[in-house]
Amino acid sequence: YTSATLSVQGPAAGVSYYFDDASLVEIPEYTTWEADANALIEAHRKNNIRF
Numbered sequence: 001y002t003s004a005t006l007s008v009q010g011p012a013a014g015v016s017y018y019f020d021d022a023s024l025v026e027i028p029e030y031t032t033w034e035a036d037a038n039a040l041i042e043a044h045r046k047n048n049i050r051f
Helices: 033-044
Strands: none
Touching: none
16 A cells, blocks of 8 residues: 555534543455355355344
């Protein structure tokens, strides 16, 4: 990646707060998320139900 966006939201106007520390770490790309999600859907949502 060549860029990053950082967004910070605080409390309502007039409320004071302190910002002590922050860090930025790289999170590895999750390339198999769709296959993993589909496997969970098959296992849990498309299962037989017994009452």
